[in-house]
Amino acid sequence: MSKVKVAINGYGTIGKRVADAVQMQKDMEIVGISKTKPNFEAFVALDKGYQVYAPADKLKGMETGGVDASGTIEDMIQTADIVVDCTPGGFGDENKALYTKAGVKAIWQGGEEHELAGCSFNADANYEEALGRDFVRVVSCNTTGLCRVIYPLDQEFGIKKVRVTLMRRAADPNDVKKGPINAIVPSPIKLPSHHGPDVKSVIPHINITSTAVVLSTTLMHLHSLNIEMDKQCTAEEVADLLAAQSRIRFIGQGITSTAEIMELGKDLGRPRGDMWENCIWEQSVTIDEGELYFFQGIHQESDVIPENVDAIRAMMELESNGARSIEKTNKAMGI
Ligand SMILES: NC(=O)C1=CN([C@@H]2O[C@H](COP(=O)(O)OP(=O)(O)OC[C@H]3O[C@@H](n4cnc5c(N)ncnc54)[C@H](OP(=O)(O)O)[C@@H]3O)[C@@H](O)[C@H]2O)C=CC1
Numbered sequence: 001m002s003k004v005k006v007a008i009n010g011y012g013t014i015g016k017r018v019a020d021a022v023q024m025q026k027d028m029e030i031v032g033i034s035k036t037k038p039n040f041e042a043f044v045a046l047d048k049g050y051q052v053y054a055p056a057d058k059l060k061g062m063e064t065g066g067v068d069a070s071g072t073i074e075d076m077i078q079t080a081d082i083v084v085d086c087t088p089g090g091f092g093d094e095n096k097a098l099y100t101k102a103g104v105k106a107i108w109q110g111g112e113e114h115e116l117a118g119c120s121f122n123a124d125a126n127y128e129e130a131l132g133r134d135f136v137r138v139v140s141c142n143t144t145g146l147c148r149v150i151y152p153l154d155q156e157f158g159i160k161k162v163r164v165t166l167m168r169r170a171a172d173p174n175d176v177k178k179g180p181i182n183a184i185v186p187s188p189i190k191l192p193s194h195h196g197p198d199v200k201s202v203i204p205h206i207n208i209t210s211t212a213v214v215l216s217t218t219l220m221h222l223h224s225l226n227i228e229m230d231k232q233c234t235a236e237e238v239a240d241l242l243a244a245q246s247r248i249r250f251i252g253q254g255i256t257s258t259a260e261i262m263e264l265g266k267d268l269g270r271p272r273g274d275m276w277e278n279c280i281w282e283q284s285v286t287i288d289e290g291e292l293y294f295f296q297g298i299h300q301e302s303d304v305i306p307e308n309v310d311a312i313r314a315m316m317e318l319e320s321n322g323a324r325s326i327e328k329t330n331k332a333m334g335i
């Protein structure tokens with residue numbers, strides 16, 4: 001069977017990781033990636049054997065910078081069955097017109113609105129909804145982390161109400177444009193943050209309120225969750241359920257901070273030290289007056305990567321069953 005041809009439009013934090021994860025799968029392959037600048041990332045992409053493309057008005061700059069580009073983004077799209085759009089948020093409408101004209105399927109990331117794609121995706125919660133679709137949005141890193149815990153808890157115990165405070169990293173580690181950073185910023189000041197409504201775009205019946213602050217850190221996000229459930233349950237039952245989810249990792253063993261989680265990712269030999277799973281402190285899982293509380297760390301640069309692979313599989317109808325796609329993705333990536 002021939003492999004599904006995938007193009008990555010925007011080879012930054014998310015795009016470069018999606019490209020490498022796709023390349024690890026048996027049923028899909030990368031046919032091109034796009035860059036606007038001829039910097040080190042473009043050279044690394046060429047070294048990895050990826051064809052590099054660029055917007056038409058950037059091709060000259062690529063040539064001057066010594067990057068041997070294969071053509072324009074329009075050329076790249078012609079070679080693909082599906083495009084994973086990892087451009088910075090805000091290019092959605094412009095790029096949708098491009099993909100529609102070329103008759104190619106497309107996936108966007110959480111920086112775009114739900115309405116652009118009409119389907120917001122999390123592999124555990126609504127894989128089947130994406131089957132055969134032309135356009136899908138993989139929800140943001142924080143929303144992905146929330147869906148991964150809310151969906152199984154709702155299935156097992158029923159959820160009455162979720163309250164979550166998100167402590168968000170201020171910028172990615174390589175993002176020098178946004179630094180140096182020294183403040184705590186309520187973001188947004190007017191509630192709720194976008195995360196609660198975004199969870200509802202994937203699992204509409206969930207009652208959730210989210211607040212968020214941005215902190216002076218680049219490593220990970222941290223969530224403090226409080227969940228009221230329909231059925232009474234113990235902390236042990238919750239822990240057993242969450243520990244059984246393949247994209248949730250329980251942490252302990254002296255890990256007291258996001259810094260040590262990132263060190264664990266490196267020690268495990270993960271590519272770029274990534275941590276694809278939600279990291280829940282086992283000791284934090286508590287039932288108090290019938291309500292559940294716990295802390296989880298979310299690696300913003302990498303948790304959405306396996307979800308993008310599953311979204312491709314659903315949209316291309318390579319696998320009709322979500323659990324089987326998750327298993328294939330996890331096995332290929334080493335999750
Ligand atoms: N970073 C994160 O923590 C997460 C981000 N997301 C979402 O993923 C998306 C991508 O974010 P992220 O990877 O951080 O972004 P980055 O800024 O790291 O990367 C963006 C990429 O897009 C390229 N690019 C910029 N402008 C254009 C353009 N006009 N046309 C084509 N390519 C362009 C850039 O190329 P060049 O460098 O050559 O200019 C770069 O390769 C956003 O929607 C974001 O909200 C989701 C989860 C987590």
Ligand SMILES: O=C(OP(=O)(O)O)[C@H](O)COP(=O)(O)O
Nearest residue numbers: 110111140141142143168170300
């Ligand atoms: O998707 C993310 O966060 P979010 O879930 O808070 O929107 C990424 O960390 C990107 O966030 P940014 O918009 O702060 O770069």
